[in-house]
Amino acid sequence: MQPVNEMELKFLSKSNNESFARVAAAAFVSQLDPTLEEMADIKTAVSEAVTNAIIHGYENKVGFVTMRCSLYADSVEISISDEGMGIENIELARQPLYTSKPEMERSGMGFTVMENFMDRVEVISQLNSGTTIKMYKTFKSLKNKN
Amino acid sequence: MQVKFLSKGTTLIVSILGELDHHSAEYIRQKVDSEIIKATTKNIIFDFSKVTFMDSSGIGVILGRYKNVQKINGKTSIANVNSQIKRIFEMSGLFKIIPVYDNLDIAINKM
Numbered sequence: 001m002q003p004v005n006e007m008e009l010k011f012l013s014k015s016n017n018e019s020f021a022r023v024a025a026a027a028f029v030s031q032l033d034p035t036l037e038e039m040a041d042i043k044t045a046v047s048e049a050v051t052n053a054i055i056h057g058y059e060n061k062v063g064f065v066t067m068r069c070s071l072y073a074d075s076v077e078i079s080i081s082d083e084g085m086g087i088e089n090i091e092l093a094r095q096p097l098y099t100s101k102p103e104m105e106r107s108g109m110g111f112t113v114m115e116n117f118m119d120r121v122e123v124i125s126q127l128n129s130g131t132t133i134k135m136y137k138t139f140k141s142l143k144n145k146n
Numbered sequence: 147m148q149v150k151f152l153s154k155g156t157t158l159i160v161s162i163l164g165e166l167d168h169h170s171a172e173y174i175r176q177k178v179d180s181e182i183i184k185a186t187t188k189n190i191i192f193d194f195s196k197v198t199f200m201d202s203s204g205i206g207v208i209l210g211r212y213k214n215v216q217k218i219n220g221k222t223s224i225a226n227v228n229s230q231i232k233r234i235f236e237m238s239g240l241f242k243i244i245p246v247y248d249n250l251d252i253a254i255n256k257m
């Protein structure tokens with residue numbers, strides 16, 4: 001299926017870009033006119049993936065985070081990539097409450113939140129070369145309209 | 147993002163105004179912890195009525211403060227949580243250890 005619109009955004013792994021990324025994603029998705037709750041779901045999932053890229057992918061180093069959004073008639077695909085350290089064990093990383101940084105007061109719930117707020121989450125990662133998170137959501141509020 | 151404090155006896159009401167994410171978490175942590183150290187504070191109520199956004203970073207912030215007041219035998223609760231944020235807390239199991247109340251009056255009464 002061909003997307004109706006696409007965008008790509010690249011920004012530094014600085015924590016003030018977390019709010020920038022989620023607001024940008026929500027603004028782009030708003031073209032489809034989903035509900036406020038569906039927009040809030042997108043914002044939260046984007047925030048989780050971008051925060052992970054910054055604190056885990058790049059740790060204290062600076063690098064670029066790339067966000068891509070493809071809009072379809074009643075759905076969205078969002079991918080968030082870093083060129084950081086990568087994930088050694090994806091299955092373990094996705095488990096609720098698993099965190100590699102408990103000393104930083106992380107709770108290990110980021111992936112669980114993404115999975116709950118989106119329909120599907122894919123993790124593609126290679127050690128020492130980076131991670132891409134792909135997330136999909138169909139807007140139920142729009143499905144009935146079309 | 148702003149943090150406001152109001153003391154009710156030994157209970158500290160912490161109002162977070164704005165977005166609670168990884169970016170603002172460190173500021174909130176420092177602000178609240180420096181209040182907990184004061185001799186007058188024992189219990190904490192987090193007022194979420196003015197929180198406009200929260201992701202999983204918020205779970206760590208709340209749990210961290212819960213552990214800090216637990217060391218002085220204090221209690222923690224949360225009031226005025228919207229449905230989006232409630233879903234996140236529910237997923238994490240946080241409500242099993244930290245009670246949530248519909249409004250501040252109830253939270254203060256239960257302390």
Ligand SMILES: Nc1ncnc2c1ncn2[C@@H]1O[C@H](COP(=O)(O)OP(=O)(O)OP(=O)(O)O)[C@@H](O)[C@H]1O
Pocket residue numbers: 048052053054056057058082084085086087093094098099100101105106107108109110111112131202203205206
């Ligand atoms: N982009 C990434 N690069 C490298 N490692 C990652 C990345 N994203 C996630 N991880 C790993 O997966 C683990 C789980 O991620 P998740 O977001 O579920 O929890 P967390 O970030 O540790 O805690 P929380 O999101 O609740 O604050 C992380 O602790 C980290 O080890």
Ligand SMILES: [Mg+2]
Pocket residue numbers: 048051052109110111202
């Ligand atoms: Mg995370």
